[in-house]
C-alpha cells in the first residue's frame with residue numbers, strides 16, 4: 204500500500220464565512236427534493252400525493268433536512284407531469300387541494316421544516332386559460348402573452364430552433380395560421396416575458412403562495428425566460444443531448460434581459476421579509492455564467508443551482524477542477540450550493556456506481572453552502588427498470604443523454620420490503636414500477652442497519668449541524684493528495700476537518716504528521732473501526748470517504 208505524506212500546502216478556495224451570524228435560514232441548509240407523484244400515495248390511486256407527504260414529515264425530520272422542495276403540484280394535464288401548469292394558484296386534485304396544502308405547510312412549519320414550491324414560469328400548459336384565450340384569434344387580448352410568429356415564405360417554421368424534447372420548437376396553429384414557440388413539448392407554450400402584463404400576472408402568482416406562507420421557490424428553466432429579441436437561427440447541435448441542452452441554445456439561455464426579470468422576482472420576495480429564498484435551475488457548465496445569476500449586487504437568486512459536478516465523470520482530477528473553478532467564480536458573500544441528482548437525470552448511485560454513492564454524499568454535504576438532495580438518494584436508490592409498455596415520460600432520453608428517459612430516476616420511494624414497498628396500498632398499481640431492489644434497499648431496512656446509507660446521511664447531516672467548520676469554514680484543497688483522491692480541509696477558528704475521498708479501488712495510507720499531532724475519525728462511509736486511524740497515520744480503503752478532525 205502506498206503512503207503519501209501531506210504537507211501543509213493547501214490551495215485555498217474560499218475564505219471562512221465572516222457572516223456566520225447571519226439570520227438567513229437557508230445559508231447552510233439541506234434541501235430535500237420531493238417528486239410528489241413518487242413519494243407516498245395515501246389514497247391507493249398509485250400516485251403520490253400531499254397527504255402522503257404529510258405522513259412522512261417525521262421521516263424527513265429524522266433524516267435532518269431543513270426544507271422540502273416540491274416538484275409542481277398545480278392542476279395540470281400532466282403531459283410533463285406537472286411542468287405543464289394549467290392553473291398556478293391551485294392544487295391538482297390528484298395531489299389534494301389548497302386546504303391539504305395549507306395543512307402540509309402548517310405540519311411542516313410545526314416541525315421547523317421549510318416548504319419550497321416549483322415556479323414554472325417559462326411556459327404554461329396549452330390547457331391554461333391564458334393560452335386558450337391566446338390561440339383564439341390574432342387580436343385576442345392575450346395573443347401577445349405567448350410567442351406567435353408567421354412561418355417563413357415557404358411555410359417552414361420561423362427559425363431553426365429545436366425543442367429540448369426533440370423536433371421543432373414551433374407548432375402550427377391552423378385556426379389562426381401562425382406558429383407558437385415551445386422550448387419543451389407542444390403542450391408547453393412559452394410565455395412572452397417581453398410583455399409586462401405577463402410579468403405582472405406571474406408576480407401575482409408568487410404573492411399568492413407567499414401570502415399562504417411558502418418559504419421560497421425553485422424556478423424552472425429560469426435562464427431561458429427571455430429569448431433574443433430577433434430570434435436568429437442557432438448553430439447546429441452536435442454530440443450528446445446533454446451537451447446540446449447546455450450549449451446549443453445560445454439565443455435562449457442567459458440573454459441580458461433575463462437578469463432584470465430575476466431581479467423583479469427577488470423584489471417581490473424581499474417585499475415580504477428576508478426569509479423567503481429564491482433558487483433556480485441554471486444548467487450552465489461555465490461557472491462564470493452560472494454565478495452571474497446571483498446578480499451583480501447579489502440581488503437575483505440566493506441559490507442558482509450548481510449542476511457542474513453533476514454533469515462530470517467521477518474522477519478525482521475532474522471533480523477537483525469542477526469544485527475549484529466554481530469556487531473561483533463565486534462572488535464574495537454568495538452562498539455556494541451543490542446538486543448531484545434530480546428528477547431529470549439518472550440516479551447518482553447508478554451514474555457514479557454503488558461503490559461511490561456514499562462518497563458523492565460526502566462531497567455534497569461537506570463542500571460548503573447548501574446541499575440539495577433528491578428523494579431516495581439517501582438510501583442509494585438506483586435507476587428502476589421501466590419496460591417499454593410502462594414508459595410515462597415524453598422524453599426518450601434524460602438530461603445526461605442516457606437512452607432510458609427520465610422514468611428510471613422517478614420510480615416510487617422505497618419505504619419497506621412490503622408489497623409496493625409501502626409507497627401505495629398493496630393492491631394498487633403504482634404509476635411507475637418499483638425498482639427491483641426495493642426488498643433490500645428501503646427505509647425500514649436501513650433504519651435498522653447500523654452501517655446503512657440512510658445512517659450515513661443522517662450522521663453526515665448531524666455532523667454538519669454540530670461542526671462549525673462544516674458550516675462556516677474555509678475550504679482548501681490539498682495539492683499533494685494522491686492522484687486518485689480528493690482531499691480538502693475545512694477550517695473555522697480552531698476547528699480543522701480533513702475530508703478524504705478515495706476514487707480508486709485500491710487502498711492507500713496518509714501520513715498527516717506535517718498537519719496534525721493526530722487525526723480523529725468522525726465518520727467513514729464504510730463505518731470502519733477506528734483502528735484505521737492511528738495517531739497521524741490514516742488508512743483509506745478502496746472507494747472510502749472519511750471525515751477526520753485534526754488535532
Ligand code: NOJ
Pocket residue numbers: 283286287323387423424484546547
Ligand atoms: C426542467 C424540469 O426540471 C424538467 O423536469 C421539465 O421537463 C422542464 N424543465 C420543463 O419544465
Ligand code: MG
Pocket residue numbers: 244245246247248249250251252297
Ligand atoms: Mg394518491
